[in-house]
Amino acid sequence: MFWSLAVICVLISSGSPAAEEPSWREINPENTIFVEMPEGLVVIELNPAFAPETVKQFKQLAEDHFYDGLSFYRVIDGFVAQGGDGSDLGELSNVPLLDAEFEIDWDEEFNYIHVQSPDMFAPETGIIDGFAVARDPSRDKTWLTHCPGIVAMARNDDPDSSRTDFYIVIGQAPRYLDRNMNIFGRVVYGMDVVQQIKRGPALGNGIIQDETTSTRIGKLWLATDIPKEERLKVYVMDTSNKGFKKLLNGRLNRRQKFFHNKPPKVLDVCQVPVAGRITK
Amino acid sequence: MFWSLAVICVLISSGSPAAEEPSWREINPENTIFVEMPEGLVVIELNPAFAPETVKQFKQLAEDHFYDGLSFYRVIDGFVAQGGDGSDLGELSNVPLLDAEFEIDWDEEFNYIHVQSPDMFAPETGIIDGFAVARDPSRDKTWLTHCPGIVAMARNDDPDSSRTDFYIVIGQAPRYLDRNMNIFGRVVYGMDVVQQIKRGPALGNGIIQDETTSTRIGKLWLATDIPKEERLKVYVMDTSNKGFKKLLNGRLNRRQKFFHNKPPKVLDVCQVPVAGRITK
Numbered sequence: 001m002f003w004s005l006a007v008i009c010v011l012i013s014s015g016s017p018a019a020e021e022p023s024w025r026e027i028n029p030e031n032t033i034f035v036e037m038p039e040g041l042v043v044i045e046l047n048p049a050f051a052p053e054t055v056k057q058f059k060q061l062a063e064d065h066f067y068d069g070l071s072f073y074r075v076i077d078g079f080v081a082q083g084g085d086g087s088d089l090g091e092l093s094n095v096p097l098l099d100a101e102f103e104i105d106w107d108e109e110f111n112y113i114h115v116q117s118p119d120m121f122a123p124e125t126g127i128i129d130g131f132a133v134a135r136d137p138s139r140d141k142t143w144l145t146h147c148p149g150i151v152a153m154a155r156n157d158d159p160d161s162s163r164t165d166f167y168i169v170i171g172q173a174p175r176y177l178d179r180n181m182n183i184f185g186r187v188v189y190g191m192d193v194v195q196q197i198k199r200g201p202a203l204g205n206g207i208i209q210d211e212t213t214s215t216r217i218g219k220l221w222l223a224t225d226i227p228k229e230e231r232l233k234v235y236v237m238d239t240s241n242k243g244f245k246k247l248l249n250g251r252l253n254r255r256q257k258f259f260h261n262k263p264p265k266v267l268d269v270c271q272v273p274v275a276g277r278i279t280k
Numbered sequence: 281m282f283w284s285l286a287v288i289c290v291l292i293s294s295g296s297p298a299a300e301e302p303s304w305r306e307i308n309p310e311n312t313i314f315v316e317m318p319e320g321l322v323v324i325e326l327n328p329a330f331a332p333e334t335v336k337q338f339k340q341l342a343e344d345h346f347y348d349g350l351s352f353y354r355v356i357d358g359f360v361a362q363g364g365d366g367s368d369l370g371e372l373s374n375v376p377l378l379d380a381e382f383e384i385d386w387d388e389e390f391n392y393i394h395v396q397s398p399d400m401f402a403p404e405t406g407i408i409d410g411f412a413v414a415r416d417p418s419r420d421k422t423w424l425t426h427c428p429g430i431v432a433m434a435r436n437d438d439p440d441s442s443r444t445d446f447y448i449v450i451g452q453a454p455r456y457l458d459r460n461m462n463i464f465g466r467v468v469y470g471m472d473v474v475q476q477i478k479r480g481p482a483l484g485n486g487i488i489q490d491e492t493t494s495t496r497i498g499k500l501w502l503a504t505d506i507p508k509e510e511r512l513k514v515y516v517m518d519t520s521n522k523g524f525k526k527l528l529n530g531r532l533n534r535r536q537k538f539f540h541n542k543p544p545k546v547l548d549v550c551q552v553p554v555a556g557r558i559t560k
Contacts, residue, residue, distance in 0.1 A: 077472045078428060078553065102541065120400045120546050148358060148452050159540040170475075172428050172453060172551045176534060176543035192357045192479040195450075199472040202555055254456065260439040261382065263456035266400050271452045273358065275482055 022243035024235040024277070027188065031055070032223035032234055033062060035190075037197075038215065042190035043234050043278065044151055047131055050144050051101040051184035054153055054162065058184060061095070061164060062222045071214035072197045076206035078171030081197045082154055083217060084164050093163055100159040102179045103143035106135065110142075111240040115248065115269045121145075121175040125269035127239045131186060132269045134178060144183035147173045147270035149194075151185040168194055173270040188236050188276030236276045248272065302523035304515040304557070307468065311335070312503035312514055313342055315470075317477075318495065322470035323514050323558065324431055327411055330424050331381040331464035334433055334442065338464060339502055341375070341444060347500040352477045355495075356486035358451030361477045362434055363497060364444050373443055380439040381462045383423035386415065390422075391520040395528065395549045401425075401455040405549035407519045411466060412549045414458060424463035427453050427550035429474075431465040448474055453550040468516050468556030516556040528552065 027045050035042040048055040061067065067084070074082040110128050117124035122134035125145065132150075135142045144150065150169050153162035162182045187194055197215040200206035208214045223231055237244060251272065252265050313324040328335040341347060347364070354362040390408050397404035402414035405425065412430075415422045424430065430449050433442035442462045467474055477495040480486035488494045503511055517524060531552065532545050 077475065100540070116400075120396075120548065121544055157537045172548065174551060175548065176531070176551075178543070179541040180539055180543075195357065195475040202553075203557070251456070257437045259460055260380070261459040263458070263460075264401055268400065268452065268455065271454060271456075273482070277483070 022247055023238045023241045025238040027234045027236055027276075029223035029231065033058075033185070033220060034223060034226070034232070035220045036218035037190075037193050038218065039196045040190060040193040041232075041278075042193050043188050043232075043276065044185045045130070045188045045234070045236065045276075046185045047129075047144065047183075049129075050104055050131070050133075051182050054098050054101050054182045054184040057096065057098060058166075059222055062220055063225060065219070065221070066095075066164065067217050067220040069216060069218075071208075071211060071216045073200075073208055073211065073214055074167075074206045075170075075197055075199045075208065075215075076202055077199045079169075079174065079206070080167040081170050081194060082165060082167040082206070084154070084166060086165060095163050097160055098153065098162040098182060100162075101182045101184070102159070103141045106137070106140040106142050113239055113245060113248070115272060116267045119269065121178060125267075127269070127272070127274065130188070130236045130239050130274045132272070132274075134269070143179050145173070145269060146175050146177045146181070146183070147186075149187040149191050150183050151187065152177075153182040153184065155181070170194060170197070173268075175270075188234060188274075189278055232278045232280060234276060234278050237274050239274055302527055303518045303521045305518040307514045307516055307556075309503035309511065313338075313465070313500060314503060314506070314512070315500045316498035317470075317473050318498065319476045320470060320473040321512075321558075322473050323468050323512075323556065324465045325410070325468045325514070325516065325556075326465045327409075327424065327463075329409075330384055330411070330413075331462050334378050334381050334462045334464040337376065337378060338446075342500055342502045343505060345499070345501070346375075346444065347497050349496060349498075351488075351491060351494040351496045353480075353488055353491065353494055354447075354486045355450075355477055355479045355488065356482055357479045359449075359454065359486070360447040361450050361474060362445060362447040362486070364434070364446060366445060375443050377440055378433065378442040378462060380442075381464070382439070382459045383421045386417070386420045386422050393519055393525060393528070395552060396547045399549065401458060405547075407549070407552070407554065410468070410516045410519050410554045412552070412554075414549070423459050425453070425549060426455050426457045426461075426463070427466075429467040429471050430463050431467065432457075433462040433464065435461065450474060450477070453548075455550075468514060468554075469558055512558045512560060514556060514558050517554050519554055 031046040033044040046055045072081045072083040113127050115125045119125040124135040132145050132147045134145045154165040155161040200208040311326040315322040326335045352361045352363040393407050395405045399405040404415040412425050412427045414425045434445040435441040480488040
């Protein structure tokens with residue numbers, strides 16, 4: 001079958017990063033989590049700068065193989081896939097509760113690239129080391145924002161009640177959860193695998209009643225627990241690089257003939273792709 | 281295994297529509313498309329009010345079984361799944377080109393429910409008969425907006441070059457495409473099936489090189505081509521109903537204890553779920 005070039009070009013202008021030539025950085029294996037799922041590999045980059053205690057505990061749980069064999073038991077299409085053992089109530093778990101890590105102080109040393117101000121949900125948005133952030137300059141605070149692919153800890157009403165259950169955002173950014181959850185990582189590879197996680201009933205809060213049908217985590221481990229010579233290398237687009245800035249500018253000013261009506265000069269920080277790739 | 285109630289409640293406040301009790305409306309079988317995919321059923325509601333000519337032609341193509349057996353040949357995770365035969369170039373197709381149907385005149389008779397003004401990408405957003413729309417009161421225009429699940433025609437640089445290839449948005453709303461594409465429907469059931477469509481390489485513009493591996497459309501047909509007694513009934517939340525307004529207000533004013541930091545009082549029109557369901 002012949003793929004017409006015209007059709008193939010239809011949306012090319014909207015996001016092919018190849019043309020902008022951003023560079024790539026290898027992510028730190030100490031902050032890299034490999035998740036082996038039935039449909040393939042998922043790679044998570046942890047963010048200790050924004051959620052130090054959550055990352056520390058999650059890494060310990062990974063080292064203890066806590067998550068191996070557990071399932072995504074609450075999955076709402078277009079919203080979140082929540083996984084773990086569902087035993088976060090105090091009496092069922094020996095794992096310590098985590099304090100809220102909802103936002104941090106602004107630091108001029110951040111590798112920050114500005115994306116949008118004002119944003120609808122925050123005075124300003126940007127990207128720090130590949131992570132979408134929001135920022136409130138008036139309070140000198142910044143926080144990781146709920147874009148597709150972010151990984152955060154579930155909790156109950158108490159802000160300091162995160163423990164082991166986590167969720168991945170799989171749909172339109174639920175930004176109203178910002179500054180309310182311990183976001184501690186993002187999926188940098190394998191979102192297509194995450195999208196294959198079996199959904200629960202949307203009108204039943206996503207809970208999968210028959211747990212034998214839920215998607216299971218085969219193995220969830222720290223990259224550093226894999227011998228260096230066997231370990232995959234993981235790269236993400238270097239968002240502190242000039243090529244990335246050029247990519248952002250190209251998206252802000254759509255000059256292509258394709259755009260019959262020029263879009264408004266605004267950017268949704270969750271719609272800016274920061275791609276990842278793996279090599280052996 | 282015991283699913284702790286606390287954990288289950290974690291995000292309950294964020295979107296369970298059951299508590300708000302909106303009512304449902306049956307969608308018109310004349311504007312209903314059933315797509316049989318390997319992983320299950322997808323239902324599309326067409327929108328002739330916003331894209332009359334596109335809908336007319338798409339219905340004709342469905343009646344002619346044009347799409348049966350064709351594949352999703354360009355699929356970028358987090359962006360779009362594009363399907364058809366890729367033969368939209370004039371010399372390869374006998375199907376007429378479609379004029380641009382990018383926006384329509386505002387009509388006071390619309391079943392319009394206001395969602396947000398200003399929105400980042402438009403002066404105002406709202407919902408008309410279950411479809412997310414944007415609106416520019418200064419020009420008396422309204423248009424369907426690129427939320428996850430919308431169905432639109434691909435085209436080349438010419439605004440009047442849509443024909444048969446279509447795409448479904450599968451990721452964070454690419455709102456910059458608004459007022460540039462013939463959006464003519466939305467997936468009201470089976471987005472979990474759509475999310476299982478095989479992805480192409482993001483850095484290769486999503487084109488699946490080996491077409492034997494792409495996800496195929498089994499059958500794509502009009503509901504009215506199925507005998508009435510065998511036909512599934514399709515319902516969507518009635519967005520003109522008071523229950524739906526209550527749901528919106530609940531999302532705008534998050535009163536639950538869960539929200540330690542109250543979210544800003546804004547709504548992303550693409551993050552408001554308008555659920556669908558089917559019955560025999």
